[in-house]
Amino acid sequence: MSRADARTYDLDALRDRVAGESGGSVDDSIPQLAQADPSLCGMALVLADGTTRTSAQADVAFSIQSAVKPFLFALAILDTGGRALDRIGIEPTGESFDAIKLESGTGRPPNPMVNAGALLTAALVDGGDVRGRDERIWRGLCAFAGRELDVDEDVAHSEHLLGDRNHALAHLMRAEGTLEVGADDAVAVYARACAVLVDADALAAMGATLACGGRNPLTGERVVPPEVARDVVAVMATCGVYDGSGRWMRSVGVPAKSSVSGAIVMSVPGVLGGAVVSPPLDDQGTSVRGHLACEALSADLDLHVFGSL
Ligand code: GLN
Secondary structure (H helix, E strand, O other): OOHHHHHHOOHHHHHHHHHOOOOOEOOOOOHHHHOOOOOOOEEEEEEOOOOEEEOOOOOOOEEOHHHHHHHHHHHHHHHOOOOHHHHOOOOOOOOOOOOOOOOOOOOOOOOOOOHHHHHHHHHHOOOOOHHHHHHHHHHHHHHHHOOOOOEOHHHHHHHHHHOHHHHHHHHHHHHHOOOOOOHHHHHHHHHHHHOEEEOHHHHHHHHHHHHOOOEOOOOOOEOOOHHHHHHHHHHHHHHOOHHHHHHHHHHOOOOEEEOOOOEEEEEEOOOEEEEEEOOOEOOOOOEHHHHHHHHHHHHHHOOOOOOOO
16 A cells, blocks of 8 residues: 555554554543543544545544644744744653753753643743633634634643643743743643544644645645744654654654544644544553554555655
């Protein structure tokens, strides 16, 4: 098979191939995530020409969690006219997503794909206050997805209340002078962004919009300029799977972002966006079935960026 076969690719067959994998454990950082169905497994692809492929359960809703980070980064670059790129590092950390650590010397978050970076990108978008930034982010995410998305207010509340490490990171960035808005406000906006509800189908469309240079292939809307999409996809490739980014790049070879809800979003430049959701996670917070599925998909459709070697 090759990339051309994506138009007819059988995602239910891929789902069957990984469904028997029982490794990993469901995140328990908030009650709503702890209650996730460990057997959930949904997959979707959205191609550059708008062709959409889905598996069973591609329409099951889940909170986007850290899969929102590439899109927050995109909106922050856009809304600051590029200044966000000076405010946040772009180097991989080799540490977990919620490590209480900033770049030495600068006090900047290490990159936009870990929590410190996403707290800052969520604070840099337009909007003026918490409500305004919530609204701006929600509208931006809807444009990436090409449809109206819901927000799980209970998840937003739990994330805000129980996200002690995020509060610690926000205070640390205040102390360093990197975060200009109030620490609690920054956590509130980030928590609500993590609580936006998507399904595999919507998340694949979001990945496809980045893969298509910032233009949504379903609606035709230009959400961000190509140079913004390129910056975001480059950082997904190097930092998107946290301290598992190297292993991911070797085995799957596609820019991607993982999340604690068990979602993975992929962007294959010029070709497609993809999403898999399956809640049991490995030690690095990556969906176990999701990783297997993405590896098989990449091999089947010849998606690995270094696949010609
Ligand atoms: N909301 C989660 C947090 O900030 C997101 C983390 C993730 O998905 N890796 O802890």
